[in-house]
Structure formats: C-alpha cells, structure tokens
Amino acid sequence: MNQSFIISAPEKASVLGIILSVRVNDLKIGWQTKPISDLIMIKGVRGYSCLYWSDGSKQMMAYTIKHYADQLPTNDFLRVHQNCVINRKFVQKAQLTHRGPLLRLATGTEIIISRRRWTMVKKELQHLYVGG
Template identity: 70%
Template sequence: MSILLNADPRRSTTPEYMPSLRVNDTKAGWHSKPVNELIMIKGERGYSWLYWSDGSKQIMAYTIKHYADRLPENDFLRVHQNHVVNQKFVRKTLLTHRGPVLRMACGAEIIVSRRRWTMVKKALQHLSIID
C-alpha cells in the first residue's frame, strides 16, 4: 500500500506540488493530509505517532523509517532514532544537561542525538533559533 499520493516525494513543497500522507482517522476513515501540516513523527516499537498542526495525533502501523524515506528532505529532519521533525515547526534549540533539545510549536521538547547534532545545527542555522 502506498502512503504518498504524489509521484515524487523528494521535490520541494511548492504550491503546485504538495505531497500528502494517507492516514486513518477513527471518525473520518482513510483520508489524505498535506505533509506541510505534519509537526513531527515519533516512533514507538514499530508504530509511528503522527502529530498534526491542528492538535490531532494518529498512530499508524508503519515504522518511522517508512515515513522518513518518503518525506521531503528539505522540510523534515531525522533528529533521533525515534523522531522526525518538520523544520518549520521548530521554535527553539536549547543546549541542556541532557544534550541538545528542540522545542516544537506544539510545546514538545525533542532530544537530538549527539551524532546527529552537527547535521541538525547546520540544517537549522538559517532559522536563527540556535542558542
């Protein structure tokens, strides 16, 4: 079963091309949601929690790698083994005793793995949010 509806998920998200994910909602059933509304994905034991900008979240029976491979590279970052984040929803980066942390628009704080911190810092430097 294909998750993405559009042919080339690696292209940038321009107005004429907006990739979407097909998700299952308990009330609405299967429908498509644009990936630009996806805040982050949290992986948990072979399942993925998808967090959306409207405040909703959904659990899907696919691994985080399944989604990470299909999301636009320019917009999403794999910051940890268990987290993929949408760059446009990152509000602040913090250096804490636990290591680097990203504060998201939804209020969640995501720990960045120490091996990925250099890549994440470079990708987010244009946002001027790095402390």
C-alpha cells in the same frame, strides 16, 4: 482518542517518490488525506509510527519511521533522533542544555536530539540555535 491503525500505503508523488499527503483513518470522520505540511513530527514506536498533526490529532501508522524518513522532503523534515523526525517549520529553538541538545517546537514540546546528530541539526537549524 478515536483513531485506528492504518495499514494502507501513503499517497506518493508520481515522479519523485516523495510523500505529499498521507491517508489516515479517524473513526469519527473516516478516511481522509492530510497534507504533510500539517505534520509536526513522526515518532517511531516499536515498528509503528505515530504521526502528530498541527490540529492536535495523532495517528498510529503500521509503517516504520524509516519508511517515512526516506520519502519525506529533506528540505522540510529533519531526522533528529533514531525515533523522531520533525517538520522544520514547527521548530522554534535549538539549544544545548544540561540535559543535552534539544529542540523546542511551536506546540511547546521539547524533543531531545541524539548526540550523534547534534552537529548536523545545529548546522541545519543554525538560524534557530541559542547558546553553547
């Protein structure tokens, strides 16, 4: 994939301090601003964050997952694990399996939910909860 690491700060809403869009760099296209509504999830990787987008692209950002989690709107995004924040609109199902609690996203990806956060996630996504 032809993306580079980003070191610039995300654009912020002027009053609320909530991220509305993120500037990312694709080596083929160049700098662009993507709306957070197209953001499927953010995974933390050793002090960096990997942003996964609805168009199938992903970018590594030189910020921690906490940096984004603190600024994303809580009614749209949910921290389900120490290393993962998901966009609620992409969640299809929440369930308790033999492997533990997990979410199935619209992309087919399964995300494991930490045991510590399972009660909160189940409550927040109760309309999508299946079983157990």
